[in-house]
Amino acid sequence: MNNIKTDFSIKDLENLSGIKAHTIRIWEKRYNLLQPKRTDTNIRYYSLSSLQKLLNISYLNNNGLKISKIAKLEEEEIPIAVREIASRGKIEHHAINAFKLSMLNFDQALFYNTYNSLLEEKTFRDIFYDIFIPVLNDLGLLWQTNTISPAHEHFLSIHFKQKILLNIEKLQSLEPHPDKETFVLFLPDNEIHDIGLLFINYELLSRGYHTIFLGESIPIESLKDLLKFFDKISFVSYFTVKPETDELLSYINTLHENIITETDNRFMVLGNQLNNIELNNLPNQIFAFTSIKELVKNF
Template identity: 70%
Template sequence: MNNIKVNFSIKDLENLTGIKAHTIRIWEKRYNLLSPDRSDTNIRNYSLASFQKLLNISYLNNNGLKISKIADLDENQIPIKVREIASRAKVEDHAINALKMAMINFDQVLFYSTYNNLLENKSFSEIFYSVFLPLLNDIGLLWQTKTITPAHEHFLSVHIKQKILLNTERLQLLEPKPESKTFVLFLPENEIHDIGLLFINYKLRSKGYHTIFLGESVPMESLSDLLGFFDEITFVSYFTVYPEIKDIPDYINKFHDLLLNKENTKLLLLGKRFSDFQLENIPEKISIFNSIENLVKDL
């Protein structure tokens, strides 16, 4: 149990639940919903149970229960009410909260049970779009604010990757469409965030396309080796952290000159980097997408 995070600051709770620290203080004072310990300098310190309770309170409040009504519930009635609403309402928020708890506690059993419960009513793609993507966005912010450690982020990422790979493996017996175009999926040098690219690979395979997944940190020059093997290649890449924003125009122009001279070749791009700035004068044969869903839908 030594690896479990058991103490949280009010800023941690704000980052993890999305509830402002000011609101948390009001809920404590006016409704006595939480009772943090305090240091000698009067700094609040919250337990793991307080974090879990606040997640449940947030869920109930977001689903229409007034905070005064929640405050009237007995301690043991709150999780019961959460399960009751989750069983007949939108389950995504509840699942995201459960997966956050799994991450904080490095709890594989909770991760798998939450995922399996989702599978009862949703396809894998629906789970990825409605639960995993919003969760990963939250986790990125939590890591940046040092609310969680890299170990927490890796725990969650590895388990999501396992689910993508498992579902992709089930497609391997499907033969690609006759005369199918080839998609080459890669990440640029120094880029290691491959979950989005793995999911795109899964969606392309599910549509019957031939894919070659090269993974992280691929030198641009090495991609030229594939041009002699296939008549029609669509390169796909995902920029999360690299290249640096200032280097993206040069990267794209170099890619165009080196790899897109052959007929029936093009490059599809997406990722967080393209939300940080607007790229002008995009070369021919290169398309930029604002989401995985839009890229897959366009194919």
Template identity: 60%
Template sequence: MNNVKKSFSIRDLENLSGIKAHTIRIWEKRYDLLSPERTSTNIRTYSLSSLQKLLNITMLYSNGYKISKIARIPEKDIPVLVREIVSKNSVEDHALNAFKLSMINFDQSLFFNTYNGLLSEFSFRDIFKQVFIPLLNELGLLWQTDTISPAHEHFITSLIKQKIIINTEKLQILAPTKRDKTFVLFLPENEIHEIGLLFINYEIVLRGYKAIYLGQTVPIDSLQDLLKYYDDLNFVSYFTVEPSKDKINKYLQQFGKGINQKGNYKLWILGHQVQHITPEHLPKSIEVFNSIEQLVNGL
């Protein structure tokens, strides 16, 4: 069964394009740029091709094209102009829309063309911070409002993870140069959102530290095995949806009992769920960070 979303409301279009619904209606009425269908209750609905067209129009509009001029461009020529824009040096100004368009159409080529255009001017670190993080933040809202489907989210996040892994692998060819810390990166059980943790792993390796990346849904018992090989470990984890707010304090207690056998471990954590931690119950060996940047600055 194909569960990919094919029908969009005008609010979906507003969320994805950043163009107000009122403006979309004006463009639709005055310039005949979109042709919505209507439900039996007279509510506008838009097809996937209409959404694609609006994102293309938005990109041209933000690049200085007047809406009256866009309306005169043959529809088949609009995607060509968009691809010309994302291939220019000013691609960073349009990268978010290009990546969203890539996601909506499952267009891998557009993703890579946009990324490579950014890479001609920026480092991978800058691209991640300036483009991927805002994109990921926006995806969360789009997913919660049912504007995009899980298939869209998985498509774009898989491509971003691929880029993080490739850039990390380039650094891992070199042996670690710093021996004072060894980092173990893991996600707790049932936590699968690993983009943030992957990027932290990249930053740790970039700074010359040894990093042991364990990845998704790792039980505390499995972490105990590492204590047989290392005396001083810095564990790093990212709590996006797990542990849940009613279990997170208990999880940290269990972690301490299971890992802190010699009293020389540290655990650095960040992510959406850390807001539910009770600070007064937090042992000194556990440190909470509000952002990736804050954690990286502590390396």
């Protein structure tokens, strides 16, 4: 069972706030901004309230307030200053911090209040690109450095996924344009990270395409069933952790041989795993992309 994380090392604070540990120590010493606790072996650690304060300080500092001025604010004045700046300017950084705090506290109310505030100024598409993607990128680092547990990651991922599904549902009652091609979206065997693929499905539906979302862990052999129903298919997949690096080219060649060759079909793929192979010599009708935005431009 995962325990809720309430104590943080200075490295955790660096990973979560983006402020270097060296800078945090200077702010402690010079301005007394944080008061770390000490273990029996004299190792400093920080409370959840200290993390929240540091995230607010980071937001104020990134919005032009000098650290010397922030240090003069009373404790209760810091979050007020954050809200004031967020209300009259860009709110991306504030929202990203709020989502992180909602994750660390398992605070659903904070998540939904933050999301609903964003909707007052942004479209769902903008929220995904400007807020969700940076947060998801941060989750990767936080996971690798053991700053968060699987429970934290799943909490935030599920809530992001719910918002994507809600917006997909609004589009699914619309008839696709009859002249638009069919897209089949799937993840390879043992790949379960579907947030990016779900958003691509949203983008396709919003443009009037016919989509078939198959989701997680679909064997190549199962994709053959689609060939009986459609003359031309654009297959889309997202390689986040699977296939393994030493299996990537074999997987792509097998898919090409079984699904693409001697057809008008194509295969469009993106994801971190593609960084591990040379992409210049991919088989015909197979296209790799570095981001969702780049892929969407081709629709």
